[in-house]
Amino acid sequence: xxxxxxxxxxxSRGRIARWMLEEVGQPYAVQYLGYGPEFPMSMxxxxxxxxxxxxxxxALTHGDAVVTEGAAICAYLADAFPxxxxxxxxxxxxxxxxxxxxxxxxxxxEAAITDRSLGVTVTPEKxxxxxxxxxxxVIDAIEAAVTGxxxxxxxxxxxxxxxxxxxxxxxxxxxxxxxRPGLRRYWEGLSQRPAYKRAAELDDAAIPKxx
Numbered sequence: 368x369x370x371x372x373x374x375x376x377x378x379s380r381g382r383i384a385r386w387m388l389e390e391v392g393q394p395y396a397v398q399y400l401g402y403g404p405e406f407p408m409s410m411x412x413x414x415x416x417x418x419x420x421x422x423x424x425x426a427l428t429h430g431d432a433v434v435t436e437g438a439a440i441c442a443y444l445a446d447a448f449p450x451x452x453x454x455x456x457x458x459x460x461x462x463x464x465x466x467x468x469x470x471x472x473x474x475x476x477e478a479a480i481t482d483r484s485l486g487v488t489v490t491p492e493k494x495x496x497x498x499x500x501x502x503x504x505v506i507d508a509i510e511a512a513v514t515g516x517x518x519x520x521x522x523x524x525x526x527x528x529x530x531x532x533x534x535x536x537x538x539x540x541x542x543x544x545x546x547r548p549g550l551r552r553y554w555e556g557l558s559q560r561p562a563y564k565r566a567a568e569l570d571d572a573a574i575p576k577x578x
Contacts, residue, residue, distance in 0.1 A: 369430025461521025514549035
């Protein structure tokens with residue numbers, strides 16, 4: 368079996384890929400990369416740039432295959448290891464929701480949160496020029512999607528919950544999303560999963576200690 372290697376930093380979006388790997392349940396290795404000198408290998412080192420020319424994490428190698436971008440890694444692993452049951456059956460209502468919200472999280476949610484964090488203001492006149500429309504519209508949409516539902520796609524947990532849910536978890540943790548009951552209940556349910564807890568413990572233990 369081809370080896371899975373995750374290139375990540377314990378204080379990055381790579382935590383999402385680690386969670387997904389724990390859900391898959393296959394053996395994998397981890398190469399931690401530093402923003403600076405905190406780890407032996409830097410994200411800007413030639414060896415890593417040969418894997419991801421963007422010089423960012425996460426990246427996943429699976430034999431000769433290279434996958435970057437958190438949502439793509441989640442989708443790839445769900446496809447590569449179908450026995451884990453992390454993807455709905457093709458052509459179903461659940462599959463439609465799976466793709467819809469996985470890509471929505473990687474596109475409009477990510478862009479809306481980033482713009483807001485950077486102080487970028489989109490005026491109502493310009494809202495149709497950006498994929499997310501407005502920050503408030505994004506928050507309303509995801510709250511409506513998860514209210515009264517434990518999972519985002521059908522009746523079972525999927526890779527879409529890993530990525531979509533992580534965006535909500537980070538948003539609540541760092542204050543980039545408002546505290547709304549629907550968001551909080553959805554995230555609290557996901558964060559009780561054993562695979563999430565294992566991944567978080569492993570990454571927390573790898574964070575360099577400061578003197």
